[in-house]
Amino acid sequence: MxxxxxxxxxxxxxxxxxxxxxEYLPIPAGETIEVGxxxxxxxxxxxxxxxxxxxxxxxxxLADDMSQIRFHIFAEGLHEGLGLxxxxxxxxxxxxxxxxxxxxxxxxxxCDRIEAVSQDWGMSxxxxxxxxxxxxxxxxxxxxxTNLGFWSPEWWHGIARSARRGTILQVTPSGETSGxxxxxxxxxxxxxxxxxxxxxxxxxxxxMPVCGIFEVKQDDFFGHPASLRWTDEYNNGEIDPSSIEAxxxxxxxxxxxxxxxxxxxxxxxxxxxxxxxxxxxxxxxxVAELTLGNVLRVMLEDVQGVTQGAVVKFRSGVGSAxxxxxxxxxxxxxxxxNRGWGGLAPGSGIAxxxxxxxxxxxxxxxxxxxxxFVIDLTQAISDVPQITARSYDYxxxxxxxxxxxxxxxxxxxxxxxxxxxxxxxxxxxxxxxxRCVRMQLAGxxxxxxxxxxTINQLPQGERSSARVAKLVKPPAERTVAEEGDGWLTTTWxxxxxxxxxxxxxxxxxxxxxxxxxxxxxxxxxxxxVNVGPNATHFTSKDSYGDVEFRFSFMLPEGGDSGLYxxxxxxxxxxxxxxxGAVIGAKDPRAKAYNxxxxxxxxxxxxxxxxxxxxxxxxxxxxxxxxxxxxxxxIGAAECTQITGGAVSQVEVASAPMFFQATAGTVxxxxxxxxxxx
Numbered sequence: 001m002x003x004x005x006x007x008x009x010x011x012x013x014x015x016x017x018x019x020x021x022x023e024y025l026p027i028p029a030g031e032t033i034e035v036g037x038x039x040x041x042x043x044x045x046x047x048x049x050x051x052x053x054x055x056x057x058x059x060x061x062l063a064d065d066m067s068q069i070r071f072h073i074f075a076e077g078l079h080e081g082l083g084l085x086x087x088x089x090x091x092x093x094x095x096x097x098x099x100x101x102x103x104x105x106x107x108x109x110x111c112d113r114i115e116a117v118s119q120d121w122g123m124s125x126x127x128x129x130x131x132x133x134x135x136x137x138x139x140x141x142x143x144x145x146t147n148l149g150f151w152s153p154e155w156w157h158g159i160a161r162s163a164r165r166g167t168i169l170q171v172t173p174s175g176e177t178s179g180x181x182x183x184x185x186x187x188x189x190x191x192x193x194x195x196x197x198x199x200x201x202x203x204x205x206x207x208m209p210v211c212g213i214f215e216v217k218q219d220d221f222f223g224h225p226a227s228l229r230w231t232d233e234y235n236n237g238e239i240d241p242s243s244i245e246a247x248x249x250x251x252x253x254x255x256x257x258x259x260x261x262x263x264x265x266x267x268x269x270x271x272x273x274x275x276x277x278x279x280x281x282x283x284x285x286x287v288a289e290l291t292l293g294n295v296l297r298v299m300l301e302d303v304q305g306v307t308q309g310a311v312v313k314f315r316s317g318v319g320s321a322x323x324x325x326x327x328x329x330x331x332x333x334x335x336x337x338n339r340g341w342g343g344l345a346p347g348s349g350i351a352x353x354x355x356x357x358x359x360x361x362x363x364x365x366x367x368x369x370x371x372x373f374v375i376d377l378t379q380a381i382s383d384v385p386q387i388t389a390r391s392y393d394y395x396x397x398x399x400x401x402x403x404x405x406x407x408x409x410x411x412x413x414x415x416x417x418x419x420x421x422x423x424x425x426x427x428x429x430x431x432x433x434x435r436c437v438r439m440q441l442a443g444x445x446x447x448x449x450x451x452x453x454t455i456n457q458l459p460q461g462e463r464s465s466a467r468v469a470k471l472v473k474p475p476a477e478r479t480v481a482e483e484g485d486g487w488l489t490t491t492w493x494x495x496x497x498x499x500x501x502x503x504x505x506x507x508x509x510x511x512x513x514x515x516x517x518x519x520x521x522x523x524x525x526x527x528x529v530n531v532g533p534n535a536t537h538f539t540s541k542d543s544y545g546d547v548e549f550r551f552s553f554m555l556p557e558g559g560d561s562g563l564y565x566x567x568x569x570x571x572x573x574x575x576x577x578x579x580g581a582v583i584g585a586k587d588p589r590a591k592a593y594n595x596x597x598x599x600x601x602x603x604x605x606x607x608x609x610x611x612x613x614x615x616x617x618x619x620x621x622x623x624x625x626x627x628x629x630x631x632x633x634i635g636a637a638e639c640t641q642i643t644g645g646a647v648s649q650v651e652v653a654s655a656p657m658f659f660q661a662t663a664g665t666v667x668x669x670x671x672x673x674x675x676x677x
Contacts, residue, residue, distance in 0.1 A: 277330025434466025503532020
């Protein structure tokens with residue numbers, strides 16, 4: 001089956017490449033460079049900090065001839081460098097537990113001494129207690145952000161088991177450290193824009209409806225309650241804030257809520273300082289995105305004293321971009337990593353994006369007006385676009401993320417194209433504060449014809465108290481203990497203790513960049529892939545009737561598989577819009593599958609057929625509450641017949657389940673089951 005979305009994405013990437021090339025630096029043989037920080041010395045030498053505790057020195061990184069690029073290890077033995085900053089040719093690295101200065105005493109381009117600048121935050125040893133950085137303001141202060149820990153069984157609930165977790169810290173040049181802002185969840189990215197605003201990015205999860213970009217000021221609170229544990233209000237660590245009740249503090253609104261289909265894991269952000277070397281986007285922000293492999297472009301403005309603005313796509317298919325940094329020659333480098341985070345291939349290394357001096361037709365700037373938008377263009381257009389628009393908001397709650405809620409179609413009564421074709425004025429709209437607007441401008445030849453604008457305030461009238469992320473009650477069907485009590489983690493440890501199969505390999509799998517119809521298989525334990533030519537179905541050793549299920553899956557281009565409940569009823573896993581269909585019963589009602597090379601989470605419930613005492617069937621089998629990545633795709637689907645490819649055409653009350661191996665390639669992981677009978 002052809003995935004239309006994947007086809008359109010490839011077509012867009014081809015058009016984007018006419019204006020911005022993407023090249024991948026050749027990595028030393030046998031090395032995996034999982035980039036966590038990027039910066040440059042004054043002579044153009046590039047430095048990379050990595051999750052594996054090394055800092056790489058890269059000579060000739062700006063060379064047109066990539067064969068001239070040379071890597072060597074400047075420092076190693078560090079603890080997960082997720083930020084790097086060069087200040088007057090002094091090298092600073094953000095480790096998990098320390099902000100460090102790396103010193104080369106003898107000029108041989110090898111680090112001789114590591115000095116601690118600050119260690120003034122806690123660590124419990126939890127795997128998810130990352131620490132990120134590392135922008136520097138005009139006064140020389142560093143800014144650091146600390147991730148919450150994620151603990152079983154409520155894995156999606158961030159917890160601050162140690163001090164200053166879930167906070168943004170300010171570190172002075174002398175190392176004095178203070179809490180600057182709180183209430184963050186997974187603050188992977190920090191940056192300072194052309195207006196000297198400190199910004200941070202957060203990632204979707206509990207109390208965070210989608211990925212957001214926030215302006216940060218002293219004592220701001222961004223909505224996640226966990227960090228409040230280390231305040232006087234909670235006796236500085238003695239009392240745990242509730243993870244399911246909203247905190248009393250009012251959270252600060254995001255300047256930008258990024259649509260879920262554009263970003264699922266947002267990295268850092270940098271503003272364009274190239275004075276035209278990178279195209280027509282001076283001072284605008286470029287944002288790294290890991291899961292979907294995008295670089296996004298952001299335009300901020302001040303409306304009634306509140307920072308807000310628009311986001312558009314910029315460059316797709318780059319890879320697992322967690323870091324972006326402009327180089328002295330005006331190119332944009334993107335640092336890649338996806339280990340444990342499920343990003344788009346390539347999942348490691350460093351990419352270089354360069355402007356081809358071919359001006360794209362783009363929305364150069366987007367400004368809000370009371371009843372619409374003013375859109376400046378990079379080139380003149382001759383046709384007035386066909387405009388469609390809708391508005392929506394989100395739920396603010398403890399559940400994992402939020403779908404777009406309370407969606408409304410918006411009328412666009414008037415569109416005026418300026419005489420020179422360089423500006424569109426959209427007017428007559430009924431806009432409201434506390435809403436996002438998603439607008440598409442089709443048919444005018446724009447390279448990227450869609451934007452999302454976060455309206456915290458309208459330009460005129462009294463300031464509104466409405467919020468885009470609105471406090472609501474959590475959904476009734478979810479419980480805090482969902483991932484704990486009664487759930488069987490059937491593929492943890494040795495998966496073949498609970499499943500039987502031939503030709504399946506426990507490994508690390510990413511989409512092969514040069515051949516997206518295949519996986520690149522490496523040593524690891526994060527995926528199970530049917531790699532053998534005669535692979536058999538991945539079949540449970542136990543039988544199941546009524547059962548809830550949760551598993552992760554990834555498909556290559558053209559991939560095809562399925563989960564056969566009771567070895568008879570197929571929930572389809574296919575690289576296409578029908579992914580998640582119950583074969584012979586119901587197709588997905590919403591698009592949640594986002595294409596090959598990306599990990600997705602499938603959840604749902606299966607109810608076995610019922611039989612009376614004489615063995616006569618009294619109720620059909622059915623699937624309920626099927627979702628992909630927490631987007632509901634099927635409410636209920638009754639199975640009136642057994643699927644083709646089943647092991648038997650006889651219905652029974654319980655039987656083993658299997659993941660299909662014979663239709664195509666699939667990667668699965670983290671299969672959890674909760675028997676209900």
